[in-house]
Amino acid sequence: MSANDLLALVRPDLRGFGGYSSARKEASGGRVFLNANESPWAPAIEGGEGLNRYPEPQPEALVERLAVLYGAQPDELLVGRGSDEPIDLLVRALCRAGEDAVLICPPTFGMYSVAARVQNAALVEVPLRATQDPARPFALDADAVIAAALGNPVKLVFLCSPNNPTGQALPVATIERIADALAGRAIVVVDEAYGEFMRQPSAVGLRARFPHLAVLRTLSKAHALAGARIGSLIAAPELIRVLRAIMAPYPISAPCARAALAALEPTALAQTQVHIAQLIAEREALRSALEHVPGVLGVYPSDANFLVVRCIEPAVIYRRALAAGVVLRDVSRYPLLGDSLRISIGTPADNAAALAIFTNAAEAAA
Template sequence: MQSLASKLVPSAVQKLIPYQSARRLGGNGHLWLNANELETCAQYGDLSQGSNDHYHRYPDFLPHDTAQAYLNYCEQQSGKLDCEIVAVRGADEAIDLLVRTFCSPGNDQIIICPPTYGMYEFCADSFSVKTCKVPLLENFQLDVENIKKQLPSSTLLFLCSPNNPTGNGINEADIVDLLEASKDSTLVVVDEAYIEFSKHGSALHLMHKYPHLIVIRTLSKAFGLAAIRCGFLLADTSVMAYINRLIAPYPIADPTAEIALKALSQNGLHLMQQQTSKLIQVREWFKGQLMLLDSVQHVFGSETNFVLIRFSNNVNSYQYLIEQGIVTRNQIHEPALNDCIRITIGSKESMLETLNALKNLN
């Protein structure tokens, strides 16, 4: 039976032969003279004194140890998963890969549900792919019926749960409803960059029933490793077969893979969970304190490492905080988020400084 991925993938990708890098081709031997590397190289001080003294060699085609370690972590929460996983340079590369793999410029469209993460539309625009927008409802949940109307003409549906910038998780029942409705038409992508901060479970456990479900994850948020640019894309074999044709020859640098493996060790996971628990406590305290301020109209619920706040009309909270040396994220560009700013949760000391500044906001 033909998979949905094979029906949707453009003919150019269908015919594409993946670039055969030296590491991808592999081989056995004791002299490695196939990748135009320097067999001997200068020692750059401390740079070459770490756990990896082979920086003159290209990294693995795909960092299997890193990907497997992350899959093991996922299975601790979701049970045994029947899917493939690939490490990518942050969740943003996963989004870009999906658009380039399954969309044909000038012909296909994706669906997004604003207000949501801006990279979905950006990646589509950069590849001349149309973006169909089905705005969230007033409670920031999905407008399921209107999304369904767009599924027959759309290749990808991007859902962000928990959602950025609104902070809420998407009802799993709605995701299942859309997975059922899209079986023959659309690949459904659930971006779970903030899942560790959420009370909602991951959508990963749905993969065994819905092979057209794709999940994006990252080490940038709860793991606190934004600088290393390491994310993960989890999908059925039928989907990954085409993604692997477009993935870069050496997508993850060895130092990145080393740091990721440490973060995914038993000790690393324990530290992440402690850090996440502490952040959630600070988030809830901060929300409570915000609601006591006269300038604050509404504090939205959050299952992320940030809070979305609506201030009273005509109060320029963003500019005021800038003047106090506190940089937040203005949401004025989103029609549904007038008078709103998004504030990342930092240390309790940072949030206390922010609160003290806001007490003087008129």
């Protein structure tokens, strides 16, 4: 797939759009800064050094470090405010309001549909289906996804892997099949927000064969930087240039960029790997314990840092947990999950508190 073929998927009015020409974009370097109407003095607060200056639009050191982390080239990577900003940018850049469509596979991450609605892009849904396989209780119908994408004006296909809220990663073969069928027709976006917790390789490795495949990653989960809002999109350089042109001039604050760089130092990365292993071990221990609690109907296998628990009275358990100061996620509004709650894996003490909620609820009902 050539660069021209890829750009043909972008809204015609944005293909040559240069975007806002910020002071930092026009000129860098120098010693005396008189081009951005900034204050010449740093604020008189702790940690205020340098905050009187606008940050780099795409912090070069951070982009380079993230590219190494994810196995990409710097010109293939865009840094945004979490994964939410790249999702929104993709929909705005590719979908003409009232004409083009976005395809999702519910139950899945809600921001895909929010971004589509804000852009007035149609939403095409190909729901997951329940299976009888305990190791993979939800399945994505690749044939149905391909048919729906080809039969509608779909510009973007979002595949969440591992999926939120079900927790399962998509088989690599499924991603390959969909990407192969939609070359020249749509951008296939694989959202790997929970990628560090899955056993299979990242879809980034497929990009050499499928230039129209893009991958979302984040430092919010495994790297413990949810408050810094550092997300990445890995995609073809031509598409990255379009998105950089339409995004806000200074999306990443200087303190957040510094925090991300510190989290990507070797010592911090080594500690992150320790925490990932601990979370996976805690996840499996909690799953095993919950499966023996009366009133729990089942616990879905997970490739992420959370578990989805089927239970007899999810609303009652949710309220009991909240009253005890334990905040769970009620996912019963999602398709296929009407009797379910989601538990983020925490410290051993956190997980014990969650287990106690279910155990106590079962004892109260006895």
